[in-house]
Amino acid sequence: MNSKRNQFIVGVFVLLGFSIAIVTVVWLGFTSYFKKGQYAVAYFDESVQGLDKDSPVKYRGVSIGKVYRIGVAPDANLIEVIMQVETGIEHIDEVCAQLKSVGITGIMFIELDRKTPQDVLLTPKLTFEPPYPLVITRPSDIRKFMTAMEDILKQASDLNVARISTQIQNVLTEMETVLRDADVKGISRGLQTTLDRIEKLVDPKHVDKTLTTIEDAVNRVGALADTANRAASKIDGLIASQTPAIANAVTNLREAIVEIRGIAESGNTLVKNTDNRLNTLQRQLTDTLQVLETTADHLQQLSATLADQPSLLIRGTPPQERELPR
Known part of the structure; x- marks a missing residue:
């Protein structure tokens, strides 16, 4: 009796297992079938x-x-x-x-x-x-990168590197030849010599006197131009009824006045430029005088030291003090 009951229970469990398996398979199948997408x-x-x-x-x-x-x-x-x-x-x-x-x-x-x-x-x-x-x-981004690299390498391979290198070498050779022929050092020495001569020739007193003379001349020319302009205005009123020859003379006179004014303005510009250059030279001369003054002080100190200790010329250091016997 117990044996039959055990067999019945085992059979029920087997059937129940098969039923669960069948339901699972059917449920999974229907789930994928009715799945949206x-x-x-x-x-x-x-x-x-x-x-x-x-x-x-x-x-x-x-x-x-x-x-x-x-x-x-x-x-x-x-x-x-x-x-x-x-x-x-x-x-x-x-x-x-x-x-x-x-x-x-x-x-x-x-x-x-x-x-x-x-x-x-x-x-x-x-x-x-x-x-x-x-x-x-x-x-993809990797494909784009590789394509760009291939294009760069292709462009690099298409360049005639040997020809470009030869052209660069030729340009450098020509530049070296031009610089060698230019004698830059000689030109620099010539400029330095010219500047030294200009410094020697320039006298501040003479330059100030020349500037004063130029300013007076410019002022006189300006006054003369104003006087001529007034005279031209008066003549213009008088020759209104005269011949064309007089009118041409007046026109020439006005042109001369314009030229005189141009000369006066040029003189003023020259005075200003000369003043700037003299200021620069004066500053440079002042610096040089300061250097010379410093050098003179050093020489005076050296002379005083040698007068006090003549042995410095031979030994180079002050003599050592001797200890007195006790």
Whole structure:
């Protein structure tokens, strides 16, 4: 009796286990069947190393699906990636897919974003009909970097480095020849000699007297110009009814007055420029006199020291004091 009851209990547990397994399988199947979402396909013209099945599909950082399958496209050139987008995007044809990496781990995922006209130009061209709604792709950041490096290396290889180096060498040789022929040191010595002569010839008293004379001459010329201008005005009133010859003479007289005024202004400019240069020379002479005065003081000190201790000329140091015997 106990044996039959045990067999009955075991049978009930077996049936219950089979029922639970069947219900689980059916529930999982219906869950995936009624699961919301859509499939889309993207084709990449680059390596998808690090991208696996069930890798995340994100829209601006928000996970909205996963990778359903990865394979080779029918043209045996592109990589076909079928994505299962669960939620978040209604019009899948308005987005663009790009491969992104997670830090330095090498793990890849697919990032979706709104497409631009530039993305339409960069996406690979298909020669077959895709099985699901197509999502255009853009090159990954790594692909862009590698393409830019290839372009730089190509441009560098196209440069004629040997020719450029030869041209630079020729330019440097010509510059060296020009500098050697210019005799820069000789020109510098000539300028220094000329400045020394100018300093010797310039006498401050004579220059001040010359400036005073020039200023007086300029003032006289200005007064003469004013007098001539007044005379021209009077003559202009008198010759209103005279012949054209007199009118031409008056015109010439006015032109002469204008020239006299120009000469006066030139004289004033010359006086100002000469004054500035004399001020500079005076400062330089003052500095030189200060240096000479300092040198004279040093010589006077040296003379006093030698007069007090003549042995410095032979020994170079003052004599040592001798100790007196106790």
